[in-house]
Amino acid sequence: MRVLLAAALGVALAGCADMSAPVADAPFDAPDAPELPATPLSYVITGVPSALLNDPVVRLIDPPDNPITNAGATLGRVLFYDRRLSRDGTVSCASCHHQSASFTDTARVSRGVGGALGERNSMSIVNIAWVPTLQPAGQPRFLWDTRATSLEHQVLMAIENPHEMAMAPDSLAARLSAVAWYPALFEQAFGSRAITTDRIAKAIVQFERSMVSTRSRHDSAQAVSFTTLTPLETEGRRLFNDGSRLNCASCHAGPQFQNSVPVNIGLDATTTDRGVGAVTGLPQDDGRFRVPKLRNIAVTGPYMHDGRFATLEQVLQFYSQRIQPHPNLAAQLRAPGGLPRRPNYTPEEIAALIAYLRTLTDHAFLTDERFSDPFRRR
Ligand code: HEC
Ligand code: HEC
Missing domain, CATH: 1.10.760.10 (Cytochrome c-like domain)
Known part of the structure; x- marks a missing residue:
């Protein structure tokens, strides 16, 4: 009966292409009613x-x-x-x-x-x-x-x-x-x-x-001064905070690994997407973007505002050797003299940094029923 009714509505509304016109129900195969628990989840x-x-x-x-x-x-x-x-x-x-x-x-x-x-x-x-x-x-x-x-x-x-x-x-x-x-x-x-x-x-x-999300391994480790991290993760954490190489934590700061000041990280030497510059109209803002949170970063690829990097390895190769000399490049990413920094991470160091970033994955969050699809699968 429900199917028939939906089909009849679909026929009745099929000619209704005007986006502003009010419609009775969607002129398409809309999902059934959601399945919700009798007592709301918290x-x-x-x-x-x-x-x-x-x-x-x-x-x-x-x-x-x-x-x-x-x-x-x-x-x-x-x-x-x-x-x-x-x-x-x-x-x-x-x-x-x-x-x-x-x-x-x-x-x-x-x-x-x-x-x-x-x-x-x-x-x-x-x-x-x-x-x-x-x-x-x-x-x-x-x-x-x-x-x-x-x-x-x-x-x-x-x-x-x-x-x-x-x-x-x-x-x-x-x-x-x-x-x-x-x-x-x-x-x-x-x-x-x-x-x-x-x-x-x-x-x-x-x-x-x-x-x-508060249930990553990083969160539980933070509560005990990071003593529960493996040696590789501990090395990654040290590198992440290492001011003499490239201080990731100066931008991906605090327990959310983010920052309020948008920056240009030198993805390209010339502007491809103006980013904040298109919002403010100021050339000095060209190529500046929000510093994204790194929570659950291991599962959020592709990376960067245009998704140009498929993997965390590629992101780390970029920071290691490929930062470009854009005129708006952030100060933290410049060596003394102004050229882009080249921390030249070894493969072992890149592995350590990635191991550390993986501690930010919160599996309970990624599978939490409260945030899941309430519509019945067909
Ligand atoms: C000067 C500030 C700054 C520093 C230092 C910095 N980042 Fe970033 N990071 C950013 C910004 C801004 C972006 C987004 C850039 C864009 O998409 O244009 C970003 C993007 C990323 C991304 C991709 C995030 C996503 O959701 O796509 C990762 C991963 C990352 N950074 C890790 C690191 C690591 C590891 C280091 C140290 C080796 C580091 N960052 C150092 C500012 C910084
Ligand atoms: C067609 C794909 C698409 C759909 C549909 C979509 N989004 Fe997004 N969402 C994006 C993209 C792409 C961005 C980043 C856009 C940008 O920065 O210019 C984004 C950004 C966001 C952000 C910003 C997060 C931050 O930290 O600033 C939020 C929140 C968000 N979306 C929520 C929603 C909600 C809620 C809906 C449904 C009403 C929705 N999105 C529908 C693709 C989509």
Whole structure:
């Protein structure tokens, strides 16, 4: 019966190509209702180790205008995995943000609606409740080039982006209102059945903020002064912090391995993608990008804003010998005299650095049921 009804709707709406026109339900083979536990799973952030609470580089926020609730994040989980959020029903947030890859894409650049190729590599969604703050304004910034100033704003950008979901947010609210089971989920999350763009964004952001990773081997080692690392990992940690060679930790700083100041790392000698420069319009910002978190880095390849490196070995070969003399190259990556640094890591040193980076993988996070696809597999 359900199948027949969906087919009838599909026929009725097939001619409805206008993106702004309200639609009853998606004119495509939409997924069935999600399977959710009778008692909502727990999404409220608790039990965060003190190292992560006292991070000097980024701060944990749970803003009063959109605090995480279990019902709100549950709705966010459903929305995150629902292909109805894209114009033609082929793409969900999870299409480009896979849980097993720490919510990145395994493709160099992602495909959106109609197979449209984006320009940048998908970013990890992990510990995003900790926001890097740009000096001196102190405002949170998202995306590789810092162009989004809030997560709620970023969600709507993804939904509207023609390379991603190509969906007008107002039409989306109308489309979801016509799905039998959605209004009840909005009622549980927000107290009434109304479905609005604002509520869609807020629920997804609650889900994103609840994606907290604190159970990597690095986290447990940090609590005991790193005595549980193997000799190879310990050597990698020493190299990672070695100012005389190349101080990785000067940029990938603190327990999240990130930083609030975007930099140019000399991927190319001349600008290929202006990055922050295109946002500010300033030539001195050309080729500068956010310093990404290295949490779960072993599973988030390909690497860099354009996904140019397939493996961590390639990333380390780059830092070892191939940093390019871009005029905006960061000071930490220059030798005395201004030329690019050449730490010339040996193969053993590269192996040690990679072993250390692998301690950042949080397997419990990558398989956590709370963040998994709630729609039944066909
Ligand atoms: C077609 C692929 C695609 C889809 C669909 C998509 N994303 Fe993304 N996402 C990306 C790419 C690529 C980036 C990096 C873009 C950039 O920096 O220019 C990104 C960046 C992000 C970031 C920024 C992380 C940070 O640290 O700044 C968040 C959060 C995010 N996406 C969430 C979402 C949500 C929520 C949805 C669904 C509403 C979604 N994405 C849909 C590809 C996608
Ligand atoms: C001057 C600051 C700086 C230093 C020092 C630095 N990095 Fe980075 N790192 C960045 C930035 C910025 C990016 C993203 C660049 C881009 O995509 O254009 C990055 C990207 C990466 C990535 C890829 C991340 C991803 O999600 O794609 C890895 C892995 C990495 N760095 C590891 C290291 C290691 C290991 C060292 C030391 C050998 C190091 N970095 C030193 C700033 C730095």
